[in-house]
Every structure is written in structure tokens, then in C-alpha cells.
Amino acid sequence: MSHIIAPSILASDFGNLQSEVEMVNQSQAQWFHIDIMDGVFVPNISFGFPVLKQIQKHSTKPLDVHLMIVNPDQFIKKFAEHGTEILTVHIEACDHLHRTIQAIHAEGMKAGVALNPHTSITLLEDIIQDIDLVCLMSVNPGFGGQKFIENTYNKVKKLKKLIVEKNSKALIEIDGGVNAETAPKLLEAGADVLVAGSYVFGANDPKATIEGLVGL
Numbered sequence: 001m002s003h004i005i006a007p008s009i010l011a012s013d014f015g016n017l018q019s020e021v022e023m024v025n026q027s028q029a030q031w032f033h034i035d036i037m038d039g040v041f042v043p044n045i046s047f048g049f050p051v052l053k054q055i056q057k058h059s060t061k062p063l064d065v066h067l068m069i070v071n072p073d074q075f076i077k078k079f080a081e082h083g084t085e086i087l088t089v090h091i092e093a094c095d096h097l098h099r100t101i102q103a104i105h106a107e108g109m110k111a112g113v114a115l116n117p118h119t120s121i122t123l124l125e126d127i128i129q130d131i132d133l134v135c136l137m138s139v140n141p142g143f144g145g146q147k148f149i150e151n152t153y154n155k156v157k158k159l160k161k162l163i164v165e166k167n168s169k170a171l172i173e174i175d176g177g178v179n180a181e182t183a184p185k186l187l188e189a190g191a192d193v194l195v196a197g198s199y200v201f202g203a204n205d206p207k208a209t210i211e212g213l214v215g216l
């Protein structure tokens with residue numbers, strides 16, 4: 001499978017949301033990454049359903065929603081109603097992860113599990129067969145534009161091994177600090193999906209930057 005690029009709307013110009021979404025529509029990006037932060041799980045607040053509704057209205061790409069919130073279970077249905085295709089919850093925010101995954105699937109969405117930089121891959125051993133995606137945080141969640149954590153390459157390799165061993169279909173997504181330097185190394189280590197925020201939206205030509213990542 002060739003890799004997927006998911007531009008993160010967090011780094012876009014929210015004053016021109018529609019044209020930013022159109023840019024992604026017209027690009028070769030396969031997914032749209034959407035960061036939801038509650039100010040409790042992470043020390044930042046991003047945006048909620050009114051903004052997501054506008055993205056849903058204009059986007060022609062699958063919405064890859066990354067929840068950085070406590071108690072994600074209470075909003076699963078609402079994210080499905082807002083056109084979410086892949087819903088990712090943090091392992092650190094779920095007491096009953098298996099139940100949460102079942103609830104996401106019951107709403108017809110793909111289920112992802114995100115791991116903070118300090119969280120071990122071994123915690124996925126008994127859930128990897130039930131999930132569609134693992135999102136490895138390569139920065140501490142909460143902000144765009146942070147420095148990539150180098151240990152992520154080791155985690156990708158360990159995760160790839162686990163996925164093969166367990167015959168899982170889960171995709172490996174990397175979130176944080178993806179750019180021209182880190183992207184090729186991540187793909188070589190086994191990543192399937194690369195999220196890119198500031199590298200894309202901070203570029204002079206965001207569309208060409210996306211094409212550059214797609215073409216790796």
C-alpha cells in the first residue's frame with residue numbers, strides 16, 4: 001500500500017477556513033486530519049462541532065479526527081454525525097478501551113488509538129487486532145509546530161513487528177513534526193499515514209508541499 005498524507009487543519013488560517021479546505025480538496029492529500037483538544041487532556045483548546053461542521057460541509061476527503069479529550073465515549077455518536085470516517089482516541093484517556101473501540105465501530109467509523117510519546121507499544125498487545133489505526137504521537141500532544149521526538153522511529157519499528165505478528169490490519173499514523181527530513185525516515189521505518197500541520201500550512205506553496213510528501 002502506498003502511504004497516506006493527512007494535512008492537519010490545526011495549522012491552517014481559520015479566518016479563511018473554506019479556502020484552506022478547498023486547497024486540501026484540490027491537493028493529492030488522501031485524508032484530512034482534525035485535532036480536537038479539550039483543555040483537560042492536553043493544555044490547549046482547539047475547536048469543536050461548529051467548526052467541524054464547516055469542515056464537513058466543504059471537505060471532499062475522509063475526515064481523520066484525533067480526539068485529545070477525556071471521556072471520549074460521550075461524543076462518539078456526535079462525531080459520526082459530523083462525517084467522521086476515522087475516530088482516534090487516546091489510550092491514556094480510556095479506562096475501557098475495548099468498549100470504546102466497539103462503540104466507534106458500532107457507529108460505522110474506523111477506530112484509531114493514539115499513544116503519547118511516553119506510552120509503550122506493549123500496551124497494544126491485546127487490542128491491536130481490533131483496531132484500524134495506531135496514531136503514534138511524535139510530539140507531546142496539544143500544539144502544532146513542535147520538535148520531532150527521535151525515539152519515534154524505534155516505536156514505529158516495534159509497532160510494525162507487533163502488527164505483523166498479530167496479523168492486524170492496523171495502519172501506523174505519525175503525528176507531530178513531520179517534514180521533509182523526518183517523513184522519508186518514518187516511511188522507511190514502516191509508517192503508513194503521515195500527519196503534517198505546520199510543514200504544509202506554513203509553506204509558501206502548501207499544495208506543492210503536500211504533493212512532495214505524497215510522492216515520497
Ligand code: DX5
Binds near residue numbers: 140141143144175
Ligand atoms: C498535536 C496535533 C498534531 C499537530 C501536528 O497535538 O495532534 O496533529 O497538528 O502539527 P505539526 O505537523 O505542526 O507538528
Ligand code: ZN
Binds near residue numbers: 033034035175
Ligand atoms: Zn493530531
